[in-house]
Amino acid sequence: MITCIRCGHQNKEGAKFCQSCNAVLPRISSSVASPPPERINIHYNQLKEAGEKVQNGSISFEEFLNILNRIYKVISDRLADIESMEISDEIRPSLEEQLQIGISGIHFFLQGIDEMRLYTTDTNSEHISAGMALVFQGNENLNQALEMARENLRRLKEMGFEESELTAPDN
Secondary structure, three states, X not given: OEEOOOOOOEEOOOOOEOOOOOOEOOOOXXXXXXXXXXXXXXXXXXXXXXXXXXXXXXXXXXXXXXHHHHHHHHHHHHHHHHHHXXXXXXXXXXXXXXHHHHHHHHHHHHHHHHHHHOXXXXXXXXXXXXXXXXXXXXXXXXXXXXXXXXXXXXHHHHOOOOHHHHOOOOO
């Protein structure tokens, strides 16, 4: 939304003139605008590349399975970390939706990897496609949960919580 500096009306993004008073709306240079939030895509990209390489024969089934197994372990370890987190009853309601979206993202990711493994049994490329669709959905959920985490952290700090109360201790 773009706020008119003359009358305060909220106008749709991309509008050049205020819908209320017809004033010229301000433009913010992209160099001044906030950068888009950082997205995490590393495992998605690694799986996509591995799927392409195993299908074109540039990596073996064994190498493909090693990549899948390595990423599966990393993702399932994160799930275990999340499930073992101790969250105070005071802030749990603020985080519940974020946790549910993040956990569902992890499950989509793991299901996608399981689907991609099936390629090694019958070389049906549909396993790669279907697996990557699940991984994509998981990645989207994880990035949505990450954005929610940023917002929740900001909001909880405003409520007076200290960052040490909100973050998990390092292992």
